[in-house]
Structure formats: structure tokens, C-alpha cells
Amino acid sequence: MSTPICTxxxxxxxxxxxxxxxxxxxxxxxxxxxxxxxSAAATLPGIAxxxxxxxxxxxxxxxxNGTSKSLTLDTRTTLLDALREDLxxxxxxxxxxxxxxxxxxxxxxxxxxxSCLTLAAAAEGAEITTIEGLAHGDGIDNLHPMQxxxxxxxxxxxxxxxxxxxxxxxxxxxxxxxxxxxxVSFHSGNTTKPNMTDDEIRERMSGNICRCGAYPNIVxxxxxxxxxxxxxx
Amino acid sequence: xNPFTYERATAPDAAIHSGTAPSTAFLAGGTNLxxxxxxxxxxxxxxxxxxxxxxxxxxxxxxxxxxxxALVRNSDLADHKLIVSQYPLLSQALLSGASPQxxxxxxxxxxxxxxxxxxxxxxxAFPACNKRVPGSGCAxxxxxxxxxxxxxxxxxxxxxxxxxxxxxxxxxxVAMSALGATVQVQGPKGKxxxxxxxxxxxxxxxxxxxxxxxxxxxxxxxxxxxxxxSGNSYYLKSRDRNSYAFxxxxxxxxxxxxxxxxxxxxxxxxxxxxxxxxxxxAEHALIGQPAIADTFRxxxxxxxxxxxxxxHNTFKIEMAKQGIVRALTVAAAGGTGVSA
Numbered sequence: 163m164s165t166p167i168c169t170x171x172x173x174x175x176x177x178x179x180x181x182x183x184x185x186x187x188x189x190x191x192x193x194x195x196x197x198x199x200x201s202a203a204a205t206l207p208g209i210a211x212x213x214x215x216x217x218x219x220x221x222x223x224x225x226x227n228g229t230s231k232s233l234t235l236d237t238r239t240t241l242l243d244a245l246r247e248d249l250x251x252x253x254x255x256x257x258x259x260x261x262x263x264x265x266x267x268x269x270x271x272x273x274x275x276x277s278c279l280t281l282a283a284a285a286e287g288a289e290i291t292t293i294e295g296l297a298h299g300d301g302i303d304n305l306h307p308m309q310x311x312x313x314x315x316x317x318x319x320x321x322x323x324x325x326x327x328x329x330x331x332x333x334x335x336x337x338x339x340x341x342x343x344x345x346v347s348f349h350s351g352n353t354t355k356p357n358m359t360d361d362e363i364r365e366r367m368s369g370n371i372c373r374c375g376a377y378p379n380i381v382x383x384x385x386x387x388x389x390x391x392x393x394x395x
Numbered sequence: 396x397n398p399f400t401y402e403r404a405t406a407p408d409a410a411i412h413s414g415t416a417p418s419t420a421f422l423a424g425g426t427n428l429x430x431x432x433x434x435x436x437x438x439x440x441x442x443x444x445x446x447x448x449x450x451x452x453x454x455x456x457x458x459x460x461x462x463x464x465a466l467v468r469n470s471d472l473a474d475h476k477l478i479v480s481q482y483p484l485l486s487q488a489l490l491s492g493a494s495p496q497x498x499x500x501x502x503x504x505x506x507x508x509x510x511x512x513x514x515x516x517x518x519x520a521f522p523a524c525n526k527r528v529p530g531s532g533c534a535x536x537x538x539x540x541x542x543x544x545x546x547x548x549x550x551x552x553x554x555x556x557x558x559x560x561x562x563x564x565x566x567x568x569v570a571m572s573a574l575g576a577t578v579q580v581q582g583p584k585g586k587x588x589x590x591x592x593x594x595x596x597x598x599x600x601x602x603x604x605x606x607x608x609x610x611x612x613x614x615x616x617x618x619x620x621x622x623x624x625s626g627n628s629y630y631l632k633s634r635d636r637n638s639y640a641f642x643x644x645x646x647x648x649x650x651x652x653x654x655x656x657x658x659x660x661x662x663x664x665x666x667x668x669x670x671x672x673x674x675x676x677a678e679h680a681l682i683g684q685p686a687i688a689d690t691f692r693x694x695x696x697x698x699x700x701x702x703x704x705x706x707h708n709t710f711k712i713e714m715a716k717q718g719i720v721r722a723l724t725v726a727a728a729g730g731t732g733v734s735a
Contacts, residue, residue: 220401238398240429261496274495275496275500276426280429281429284425284444342470343474343479343486344495368494368638368639
């Protein structure tokens with residue numbers, strides 16, 4: 163027979179006095195009351211407050227993937243939340259919501275940005291491109307070359323960071339074509355015409371975190387498109 | 396995030412007029428402001444979007460320097476031909492910071508106003524932070540202080556209302572400090588120029604304030620004097636991972652050489668103090684000396700004089716000294732084509 167294992171936490175738990183049925187009743191009632199109060203309060207600062215103060219909402223027209231949509235949004239709405247919650251474009255993902263992971267990457271006038279730190283109101287007037295806007299049409303034959311490369315090179319595992327990775331990589335190729343530099347360009351002494359080596363690709367994709375660790379295949383996908391597009395020597 | 400009104404300004408004067416209202420912040424790239432508002436650290440009730448007021452150009456100045464508009468994005472500044480060719484130290488510093496996405500958003504003026512990444516400042520669950528809640532103390536002094544200051548901090552104990560050991564997180568500002576930049580600002584009463592060393596503050600007796608910019612002033616531009624270090628400069632950044640992380644220490648080093656003798660030098664450290672830490676003593680000690688390791692080691696010792704570390708960051712003192720020697724060595728050798 164094995165000795166029963168008792169963890170430190172279980173010991174602490176066992177040392178707690180056993181609650182009486184009354185105590186359980188009280189704590190359950192308290193919990194329910196508190197929960198009701200929280201759910202009521204949760205709607206107040208955002209929706210109800212904003213509705214009673216018209217200046218806290220704003221009519222906003224967003225041009226996403228070539229189509230303009232008019233919305234009335236709380237001024238606090240980020241571009242990420244407007245895309246996902248109001249325009250039902252859920253391809254763009256919310257990871258950290260603080261500009262640290264890159265899952266929310268979209269293109270604003272062709273430049274990659276973190277949509278979680280961009281206010282929807284501030285994005286008015288810009289051409290917004292999301293993962294849904296990259297393919298040329300329906301079906302696997304119409305994928306953007308970067309989407310096709312991620313499929314071919316298996317550049318993902320769970321897929322959650324993938325829309326952000328692909329939007330970021332599309333911008334990377336565009337930046338490389340324009341000769342834009344990275345710190346690797348300086349360290350490799352290649353500041354006149356940067357060459358998209360694996361080191362360059364890793365540095366330029368560093369704003370997109372992949373918790374599954376699919377990095378080798380992500381680099382392979384980007385490298386393949388970089389070669390096709392002539393930005394890797 | 397607290398509710399706020401949003402308005403767009405279309406010219407600097409209009410923005411400054413709107414900016415005089417209480418609890419108003421200018422919104423540029425938003426990469427730090429929106430982040431801190433989400434965390435409940437900042438609570439402005441009006442945001443004035445200044446992304447459409449101009450001030451987005453890099454231009455040559457009559458004295459042979461450059462003027463960088465406050466709304467020039469970090470990515471555009473790093474890649475601007477004038478900066479890459481004349482001030483590669485600044486390009487390197489910019490490209491060492493954040494990610495491509497963030498650099499596309501972040502502006503020159505916003506980068507100057509970046510707030511510290513001290514964990515006890517950015518997480519409102521911690522009650523003690525003199526910068527966030529004046530008078531509440533400094534949790535970092537006895538806390539996890541790996542990223543904290545070793546120079547210029549105020550430490551009268553963790554319960555003192557004056558204590559603060561936070562650091563400035565910017566890379567761009569370290570290079571601008573070494574390059575001798577000037578910040579051009581405008582408020583309701585007119586324009587003024589702030590030497591770079593006077594723009595950011597040390598905590599002193601009032602850790603709540605990061606800069607000497609007045610609440611109603613708008614940053615218009617940063618001007619750089621004519622380039623002296625274009626052929627011999629290097630930005631070295633040491634951090635916990637190779638990219639997309641804040642500096643443990645960084646070094647901006649620029650040398651003006653005559654043969655192998657140093658005519659003038661610019662030297663500033665990042666990650667060590669609440670402001671970019673320019674060291675006039677170390678710069679002075681370099682002048683007239685041969686550009687060799689022994690000279691650099693003497694400068695490093697002077698730059699770190701008076702440094703004081705804590706439980707988790709004392710390593711920074713030696714790291715900064717070695718970083719200075721390394722950065723000056725690479726700068727003397729031409730500053731490019733070398734991996735740090």
C-alpha cells in the first residue's frame with residue numbers, strides 16, 4: 163500500500179474549520195448578491211454611461227478590406243474590438259491586448275500596427291487590411307502568397323497567432339522591397355540593400371509571439387516568399 | 396479604461412488650445428498612453444488626437460543639423476536617409492526598441508514622454524508607488540528590482556514619499572542624449588527650447604514628474620546639432636532576449652576621431668536611471684586620448700562613479716562598464732558590420 167500524499171495546500175485546507183450548513187448558506191447568498199451587483203455595475207461605465215453622455219460615443223466610419231462601414235462606438239473602443247465585436251471580422255485575434263504579442267496585427271494604410279493599442283476613432287480615414295482581406299477570392303487557389311506559404315511550410319500549430327503573423331509577414335516583404343532597415347542590417351553591415359537572411363526575418367518578425375514555438379516553420383514560410391519576391395539574395 | 400471624449404486637432408495651435416483643458420492628453424501613436432489607460436494607471440477624460448496636425452517631417456536646419464517633427468514615426472525616423480547617413484547612432488537606437496508594429500505607430504514626441512516600465516508603477520494592484528500615487532512609498536526598493544536604477548535614484552527607504560528607483564525605458568532618448576539634442580516645445584505662452592539633459596528629470600524630491608514639459612505644452616520637434624559622430628558611433632543594448640525587450644543597460648557611444656586620437660565624444664547610458672544618463676565626466680576624459688581599451692576603461696569607471704545597486708540589479712554596474720568599453724571599441728572601429 164502506498165502512503166497517502168498530502169500536499170501543503172491540502173493540509174492547510176484540512177486545517178480550516180469545516181463550515182456549518184448555515185455558514186455555507188450565508189456565503190452563498192453573499193456571493194449571489196455580490197455577483198448581481200457586479201454584473202449590473204459592469205454595464206454602467208461602458209454602455210449606460212456612454213449612452214447618457216453623447217460625447218462619449220462617436221459615429222465612426224471604418225474602411226476595412228475595401229468596404230466602408232459606419233458605426234457608433236464608445237470612444238474607448240480599440241480598432242481590435244471594433245473589428246471583432248462590431249464588424250464580426252474575428253480573423254484578427256486578441257492575445258495580450260497590450261501590444262506585447264502581435265496577434266492583433268493589421269495593416270493601416272499598408273503599414274503593420276497593433277490594433278489593440280489603436281483607437282477605432284483614430285483609425286477613421288485609414289485603409290485597414292485584415293487577414294480576411296488578403297486573399298484574392300474564395301478557395302485555396304486564391305490565397306495570398308504568404309497565406310499559401312504558411313500552409314505549405316506548416317507555419318503554425320494551434321493557429322491563434324497566425325493571422326497576426328501573416329499580416330506582419332506581408333508587411334515585412336513590403337518593407338524589404340523598399341529597402342527599410344532593421345538592427346540586423348546594421349549589425350551585418352548591410353545598410354544599403356538589406357538582404358532577408360534568416361537573422362533578418364527573425365528580427366523583423368520579433369513583434370509576433372508564437373506560444374506553440376512554430377518559429378522554424380514561420381521563418382521557412384517567410385523565407386520562401388522573400389525568395390519569390392526577390393528580397394533574399 | 397475610464398470614459399473619455401475624443402477630438403481631432405488639425406493644426407498645432409488648435410491642439411495647444413484644446414490641451415489647456417484639465418485632464419487632457421495628446422494622443423499620438425498611443426502605444427504607451429492607451430496601454431496605461433487600459434491598466435488604469437492613466438485617467439485622462441479628454442484625448443486630443445494630434446496625428447493630423449503635421450509636424451511629421453525630418454528637415455535639414457540652417458546650421459547643418461536636422462529637425463525631427465514630433466509626429467515623425469519611429470520607423471520613418473530610423474529609415475530616413477539623413478538619419479541613416481549622418482546619425483546612424485539614432486537609427487540603431489530606434490531599431491533596437493520595441494517591434495516593427497510599435498515603431499510604425501510610436502512617434503518622436505511620444506517616445507520622449509514614455510513612462511517607466513517599473514512593475515510597481517504599471518500594476519495598480521501594488522499600493523506603493525510614489526510616481527503613481529504620490530506619498531505612497533516605493534515598493535521596488537525591497538521588491539523585484541532587476542530592471543531598476545543604479546544611478547541618480549532617490550532612496551530614503553521604501554516608505555519615504557521621495558523614494559523612486561524607476562528607469563526611463565527609451566532607446567531613442569539615449570542616442571539623442573549622446574548626440575546633444577534639443578527639444579522644441581510650444582504652450583499657450585509661446586515657444587521654448589529645452590536642452591535634452593534638462594528635459595527628463597531625476598526623481599529628486601518629487602518622483603511623480605518625469606519631465607520638465609509643462610502640462611499645457613506640446614512637443615513640436617527635436618533638433619540635432621551638426622553630425623560629428625557619423626563615421627564612429629554604436630548603440631549597444633543588453634537585454635534578456637535578443638529582440639523586443641527593454642534594456643537592462645544600453646550604451647550610446649559616438650567618437651569624433653583625428654587619426655587615432657579622440658577629438659570629442661558623446662556617451663550616454665540607458666536602463667540605469669530615470670533619465671538617459673549622459674556622462675560629461677566620461678566624455679571629457681576621452682578627449683585628447685588615444686582610442687584604445689585603456690582609455691575606454693577609464694571613461695567607464697568615471698561614468699559609473701557613485702552607482703548603487705539593489706538585491707536584483709547590482710550586476711548592472713559591471714555590465715554598464717563593460718558595455719561602455721565594448722560600445723566605444725566598436726564605435727572606434729567604424730561602428731557597423733559588428734555584432735554586439
